[in-house]
Amino acid sequence: MISGYWEQIIVFMGINSILALGFYITFSTGQMSMCHGALMGIGAYTSGFLSLYAGIPFYLNLIISSLCSALVGLIVSYPTLHLKHFYLAVATLGFGQIMVVIATATPALGGALGLTNIPYKTSILNVYVTLAVISLFFFNLYKSRFWIACNAIKDDEMAASASGINTALYKAITFAIGGFITGVGGVYEIHYISSTLPHGYDIWKSVEIFLFPLIGGTEIFIGSIFGGFLLTLLPEVLRSVFRERMVIYGIILILIMIFRPQGLLDRQMMERLIPHLRRKNLNWTRKERGR
Amino acid sequence: MGLIFYFQQLINGIGLGCTYALVALGYALVFGVLNVLNMAHGDIFMIGAYVGLFAILFLGNSPILAILLSFTGTFILGMVMERLAIRPTRGTHLAPLITTIGVSIVLQNSIRITYGPEQHRMPVESAILSFGDITFPLILIINLVVSILLMVGLALAIRKTKMGKAIQAVAENAEIASAYGIDVNRVMMTTVGLASGLGGLAGVLLGMTLGSISPFIGINFGLKGLIILIVGGVGNIYGAMVTGVILGITEVFSVTFFSSVYRDVIAFIVLIIILLLKPTGLFGEKIRVK
Amino acid sequence: MFLDVQDMHVRYGSVEAIRGVSFTLMEKEVVTIIGANGAGKSTILKALMGINRLFSGTINTKFGGQIQNLPPHRISRLGLGYIPEGREILSRLTVEDNLAIGGYVLTDRQIFKQRLDYVYDKFPILKERRGQLGGTLSGGEQQMLAIGRALMLLPKILLMDEPSLGLAPLVVSLVFNIIKSFREEGYSILLIEQNAKKALQVSDRGYVLENGVFVAKDRCQNLLTNENIKKAYLGA
Numbered sequence: 001m002i003s004g005y006w007e008q009i010i011v012f013m014g015i016n017s018i019l020a021l022g023f024y025i026t027f028s029t030g031q032m033s034m035c036h037g038a039l040m041g042i043g044a045y046t047s048g049f050l051s052l053y054a055g056i057p058f059y060l061n062l063i064i065s066s067l068c069s070a071l072v073g074l075i076v077s078y079p080t081l082h083l084k085h086f087y088l089a090v091a092t093l094g095f096g097q098i099m100v101v102i103a104t105a106t107p108a109l110g111g112a113l114g115l116t117n118i119p120y121k122t123s124i125l126n127v128y129v130t131l132a133v134i135s136l137f138f139f140n141l142y143k144s145r146f147w148i149a150c151n152a153i154k155d156d157e158m159a160a161s162a163s164g165i166n167t168a169l170y171k172a173i174t175f176a177i178g179g180f181i182t183g184v185g186g187v188y189e190i191h192y193i194s195s196t197l198p199h200g201y202d203i204w205k206s207v208e209i210f211l212f213p214l215i216g217g218t219e220i221f222i223g224s225i226f227g228g229f230l231l232t233l234l235p236e237v238l239r240s241v242f243r244e245r246m247v248i249y250g251i252i253l254i255l256i257m258i259f260r261p262q263g264l265l266d267r268q269m270m271e272r273l274i275p276h277l278r279r280k281n282l283n284w285t286r287k288e289r290g291r
Numbered sequence: 292m293g294l295i296f297y298f299q300q301l302i303n304g305i306g307l308g309c310t311y312a313l314v315a316l317g318y319a320l321v322f323g324v325l326n327v328l329n330m331a332h333g334d335i336f337m338i339g340a341y342v343g344l345f346a347i348l349f350l351g352n353s354p355i356l357a358i359l360l361s362f363t364g365t366f367i368l369g370m371v372m373e374r375l376a377i378r379p380t381r382g383t384h385l386a387p388l389i390t391t392i393g394v395s396i397v398l399q400n401s402i403r404i405t406y407g408p409e410q411h412r413m414p415v416e417s418a419i420l421s422f423g424d425i426t427f428p429l430i431l432i433i434n435l436v437v438s439i440l441l442m443v444g445l446a447l448a449i450r451k452t453k454m455g456k457a458i459q460a461v462a463e464n465a466e467i468a469s470a471y472g473i474d475v476n477r478v479m480m481t482t483v484g485l486a487s488g489l490g491g492l493a494g495v496l497l498g499m500t501l502g503s504i505s506p507f508i509g510i511n512f513g514l515k516g517l518i519i520l521i522v523g524g525v526g527n528i529y530g531a532m533v534t535g536v537i538l539g540i541t542e543v544f545s546v547t548f549f550s551s552v553y554r555d556v557i558a559f560i561v562l563i564i565i566l567l568l569k570p571t572g573l574f575g576e577k578i579r580v581k
Numbered sequence: 582m583f584l585d586v587q588d589m590h591v592r593y594g595s596v597e598a599i600r601g602v603s604f605t606l607m608e609k610e611v612v613t614i615i616g617a618n619g620a621g622k623s624t625i626l627k628a629l630m631g632i633n634r635l636f637s638g639t640i641n642t643k644f645g646g647q648i649q650n651l652p653p654h655r656i657s658r659l660g661l662g663y664i665p666e667g668r669e670i671l672s673r674l675t676v677e678d679n680l681a682i683g684g685y686v687l688t689d690r691q692i693f694k695q696r697l698d699y700v701y702d703k704f705p706i707l708k709e710r711r712g713q714l715g716g717t718l719s720g721g722e723q724q725m726l727a728i729g730r731a732l733m734l735l736p737k738i739l740l741m742d743e744p745s746l747g748l749a750p751l752v753v754s755l756v757f758n759i760i761k762s763f764r765e766e767g768y769s770i771l772l773i774e775q776n777a778k779k780a781l782q783v784s785d786r787g788y789v790l791e792n793g794v795f796v797a798k799d800r801c802q803n804l805l806t807n808e809n810i811k812k813a814y815l816g817a
Binding site for chain 2: 032083086087090091094097098105215243244246247250251254257
């Protein structure tokens with residue numbers, strides 16, 4: 001079987017891709033959220049407590065905890081709906097940090113020592129099956145009107161609104177869904193490494209999460225998965241070669257952004273590789289179907 | 292615990308506040324002129340502290356030399372960063388964010404590898420000044436004097452000098468500034484250099500005041516500086532300075548009266564409140580629509 | 582020839598905005614380019630100034646050689662003065678600071694003072710408001726500030742982009758009188774205007790731009806009496 005070290009890496013590749021997709025859907029409406037790390041933490045903590053004190057099946061735990069993340073995502077999105085890009089980023093940053101500080105300062109939540117002794121429930125199988133399910137969701141989403149509306153909002157919110165799109169609704173929904181997916185990632189992670197600390201879900205976690213899609217490719221959801229895989233593998237590959245691996249990692253990030261600011265994978269590339277992704281004439285009305 | 296104690300705490304607070312203000316200024320300058328959020332700014336602050344440490348350890352225990360070397364070193368570092376990591380990505384909104392994150396990773400880990408991740412003692416002037424019953428460490432006074440001189444000097448320079456006006460012009464409308472003979476690239480490089488120099492200076496001053504530094508001090512101060520930037524009004528230099536000092540005083544007094552656990556929360560709570568009530572910040576102008 | 586443009590092509594992404602445009606400007610001449618909104622008139626000026634890149638084509642000047650694709654700050658130093666559409670004065674700087682930016686490249690304080698006096702002489706209202714923030718001026722005053730700013734370097738060619746845009750009719754007349762006086766003073770002017778009638782009345786020659794190409798070019802007195810032009814642009 002796969003050795004423990006590589007099993008770890010593969011599991012994390014999967015988890016990080018899930019986290020990436022959670023950020024990606026929120027980002028698709030133009031919301032540069034800096035609190036997805038905290039949303040991950042909500043899922044992790046909720047599921048951790050449920051595992052320790054409530055004897056419920058793991059997958060039920062998963063759903064409940066992720067719904068909690070979704071709810072928090074919704075709550076955070078509400079006051080930030082009217083904020084412009086930069087200010088939304090900062091507001092979400094603030095929310096995320098406050099959640100971390102609350103967790104650190106509250107002994108009942110584990111305080112600065114966090115949670116421990118969470119049962120081991122995660123495996124390559126359930127992580128990747130979940131990833132596949134989520135990917136299927138994105139695949140269908142990609143060809144839908146919903147997605148086009150999201151992109152319109154990201155491009156120019158005022159114009160989208162003037163075209164009749166309820167931008168606030170889409171933004172709230174994508175934040176909630178993003179929260180859910182990110183929560184899923186959090187649940188899997190804590191049930192793999194068995195213990196966690198509150199500051200592991202701070203802004204730097206959020207930064208780590210948004211790097212996946214931004215490096216992997218923002219034009220299409222596959223970029224998020226690719227980014228999750230790549231950025232998990234890269235430090236490990238470098239580990240065996242360099243002592244200065246993180247420095248190299250940083251330089252690679254810089255170079256990628258200079259030469260491919262849209263990320264490594266783009267829509268053209270993917271549509272050529274996977275013809276199913278190509279959007280044919282969208283059938284807005286029944287009448288056009290005949291053409 | 293009489294009046295003297297509170298006065299001393301006030302001065303401590305102003306000292307901390309000046310550090311915050313200088314860091315926030317750095318963000319304000321870069322964001323105002325280049326429209327870029329420099330995620331590496333906190334780490335440049337840290338580098339400034341380490342340059343100072345290097346100066347004190349190997350070039351003689353002189354605070355003045357450490358300060359000068361830190362400022363110069365981080366100024367140059369800032370210019371290099373602009374040229375290599377910011378300018379090539381300047382068109383888009385998110386790419387410079389990520390390249391500066393890359394720079395941050397490079398800087399933090401370079402120092403961590405070279406010096407180790409622990410705290411490093413910063414040998415410091417331990418002289419004490421006393422005015423009657425009130426005593427202050429000399430280093431705190433140096434900190435205050437240098438910081439205030441620098442902030443006042445900067446404000447004046449931006450208003451009165453030719454380069455300062457050029458910076459204002461580029462900040463408001465880079466295209467027009469270019470059409471009138473201003474080399475926008477050069478102005479931007481100088482601005483980032485200046486902002487970085489300020490940050491590095493704040494770092495060395497802080498290091499000398501606290502007596503110890505680590506490769507990770509940039510994280511906390513960078514984050515707080517960012518918050519001050521927002522609360523004070525993005526790109527607003529005066530707002531950044533005033534808000535920084537206020538935060539410093541508030542934090543010191545909250546540690547005095549309450550527990551230190553909540554010290555870091557204050558900044559974030561204030562941030563949320565301000566953003567919900569007045570998104571442009573305390574002294575801000577209209578939000579840029581980008 | 583003073584300014585000669587040959588086969589200019591300018592693209593925005595993959596869209597060609599200017600599709601092969603050629604024109605000349607003689608010394609001490611006022612040439613106007615008129616055309617509907619979106620035809621690309623501003624793009625031509627911005628390309629001349631180096632703000633937009635040329636996809637292909639050449640720009641030749643008598644005083645500076647070939648200048649296509651030089652950066653704007655070099656082109657302004659060579660002698661092209663730019664008065665952008667919408668004034669674009671620096672609202673957070675004072676009137677005098679705005680003029681100072683115009684004269685940024687002047688290193689000699691004497692010359693700078695001379696030029697400043699020259700501008701204040703032409704536009705006394707600016708001298709009156711020299712300490713006021715640019716954003717507090719009226720539309721017409723801002724237009725004068727924009728022009729004054731361009732004059733600080735005594736440019737050989739003035740590029741004026743829609744100087745009458747958004748101004749009250751009385752002020753529009755004032756602006757065109759200013760253009761007329763510049764013409765008498767001997768400036769060479771390339772004028773972009775939507776107000777076709779007034780533009781043709783104040784200029785020597787005119788070009789009509791439609792969808793990125795010139796569809797007509799002639800001396801202005803001929804364009805003013807041309808039936809098609811009258812119908813399309815002069816509201817006849």
